[in-house]
Amino acid sequence: MKKHTLTFLSILFSFCLQAQNxxxxxxxxxxxxxxxxxxxxxxxxxxxxxSSDLDGSFSITTEAGSHQVTVSYVGYTTWKGSVDVTDxxxxxxxxxxxxxxxxxxxxxxxGSKFEKRLGEETVSMDVLKTDIIENTNDxxxxxxxxxxxxxxxxDGQANIRGGSGYxxxxxxxxxxxxxxxxxxxxxxxxxxxxxxxxxxxxQVEVIKGASSALYGSxxxxxxxxxxxAYPGSAPETRINFFNGVYFAPRDxxxxxxxxxxxxxxxxxxxxxxxxGKFDLVTGAYVMNQDSYxxxxxxxRARANINTxxxxxxxxxxxxxxxxxxxxxxxxxxxxxxxxGLYIPYPNTxxxxxxxxxxxxxxxxxxxxxxxxxxLLLRYYGNHNATLTTEQSNFNDLYYGEYQYQKHFDASDxxxxxxxxxxxxSVSAEIYGDSLFHSSNEAVVCSDR
Numbered sequence: 001m002k003k004h005t006l007t008f009l010s011i012l013f014s015f016c017l018q019a020q021n022x023x024x025x026x027x028x029x030x031x032x033x034x035x036x037x038x039x040x041x042x043x044x045x046x047x048x049x050x051s052s053d054l055d056g057s058f059s060i061t062t063e064a065g066s067h068q069v070t071v072s073y074v075g076y077t078t079w080k081g082s083v084d085v086t087d088x089x090x091x092x093x094x095x096x097x098x099x100x101x102x103x104x105x106x107x108x109x110x111g112s113k114f115e116k117r118l119g120e121e122t123v124s125m126d127v128l129k130t131d132i133i134e135n136t137n138d139x140x141x142x143x144x145x146x147x148x149x150x151x152x153x154x155d156g157q158a159n160i161r162g163g164s165g166y167x168x169x170x171x172x173x174x175x176x177x178x179x180x181x182x183x184x185x186x187x188x189x190x191x192x193x194x195x196x197x198x199x200x201x202x203q204v205e206v207i208k209g210a211s212s213a214l215y216g217s218x219x220x221x222x223x224x225x226x227x228x229a230y231p232g233s234a235p236e237t238r239i240n241f242f243n244g245v246y247f248a249p250r251d252x253x254x255x256x257x258x259x260x261x262x263x264x265x266x267x268x269x270x271x272x273x274x275x276g277k278f279d280l281v282t283g284a285y286v287m288n289q290d291s292y293x294x295x296x297x298x299x300r301a302r303a304n305i306n307t308x309x310x311x312x313x314x315x316x317x318x319x320x321x322x323x324x325x326x327x328x329x330x331x332x333x334x335x336x337x338x339x340g341l342y343i344p345y346p347n348t349x350x351x352x353x354x355x356x357x358x359x360x361x362x363x364x365x366x367x368x369x370x371x372x373x374x375l376l377l378r379y380y381g382n383h384n385a386t387l388t389t390e391q392s393n394f395n396d397l398y399y400g401e402y403q404y405q406k407h408f409d410a411s412d413x414x415x416x417x418x419x420x421x422x423x424x425s426v427s428a429e430i431y432g433d434s435l436f437h438s439s440n441e442a443v444v445c446s447d448r
Contacts, residue, residue, distance in 0.1 A: 051370035163221035184398035186424035199268035202229035231272035264289035281306035393428035
């Protein structure tokens with residue numbers, strides 16, 4: 001009888017201990033846009049904590065009583081308050097964080113492959129914001145990049161602080177990224193600036209200096225990471241028009257166009273909107289440019305779509321695509337020095353027809369411990385047909401990256417690791433009937 005009494009009391013005591021726990025839950029939101037903040041850290045004074053999921057939601061099971069709460073998120077002011085957790089009940093509270101002002105609080109990801117304040121980066125980095133790109137009304141992102149100190153784009157290649165921008169046989173020494181994925185062609189590792197969707201850019205992060213430890217040999221002279229935008233709380237539509245004209249040169253003897261001045265004109269379109277758990281961004285761009293060089297022109301049309309679907313609070317998937325059709329002409333050397341500096345020599349004009357496309361599926365998952373699993377994939381096709389000479393080339397690049405990130409709630413330590421690999425296939429008339437293949441694999445790990 002005594003044994004059964006002790007067993008009953010033990011079960012009753014355990015039940016009472018469990019009943020003393022309650023639940024503190026809510027959503028972490030941006031105070032100005034009411035957008036959910038993903039990955040915010042919520043920490044109670046007794047050591048219990050959690051991270052917000054893809055909808056900004058969190059839930060913490062903790063002992064009943066009054067607790068001090070600290071909520072922190074990169075680029076936002078830390079929120080502190082108190083909460084009274086009831087016995088066997090649930091307390092819900094939405095918490096609004098205010099974005100910290102100043103350039104040094106801008107959130108960047110390029111330097112360490114995870115979110116970090118610009119002021120905390122140990123590498124030299126500049127950030128181009130959306131308003132700078134819009135106000136300059138540049139038609140290609142390389143034109144805007146040259147407004148940064150120490151950055152020059154010469155003959156289509158970026159040079160940072162006088163470093164070598166391109167090495168024949170090895171490719172670009174400045175790594176061009178779009179949404180953290182390489183944007184160098186599979187054949188010559190060349191940067192295609194006109195393919196970047198300038199109509200849909202959130203910010204551009206530029207690392208001035210070698211970052212080969214995390215990104216490989218293509219980043220020996222620096223990194224340019226173009227990050228595209230996603231919709232806010234309200235739908236947004238933008239339409240931009242641009243045009244320009246070439247006037248007569250100082251040496252009027254070189255003017256060949258009479259009264260029909262060479263001109264450039266184009267337009268871009270962007271629409272961003274949320275549909276419940278589905279995010280959609282659509283963009284388009286067209287340009288018609290005639291050069292001051294006779295019979296030299298550039299025609300481009302581009303369309304892009306970014307999508308993201310939040311399956312639940314922990315899992316989101318998406319697919320981004322960008323496609324461009326182009327037709328252009330180039331020449332080898334000019335006709336004469338007296339009146340033909342802007343006139344190509346006969347039979348030296350090459351007409352090119354190109355098609356570029358990227359297809360980027362991705363997955364973002366937060367497990368029950370708040371750790372992030374991120375899978376990024378990209379297909380980059382770059383097909384160039386030369387209609388007047390036998391110099392056509394077709395190259396396809398396949399890239400994949402898996403990233404794991406662990407936050408330690410009791411400290412500011414973040415551990416990031418992953419694997420990456422790429423495969424390229426190249427076919428070019430200049431190589432004959434041969435088909436060339438290359439591959440590259442790597443393992444990456446970093447912390448803060």
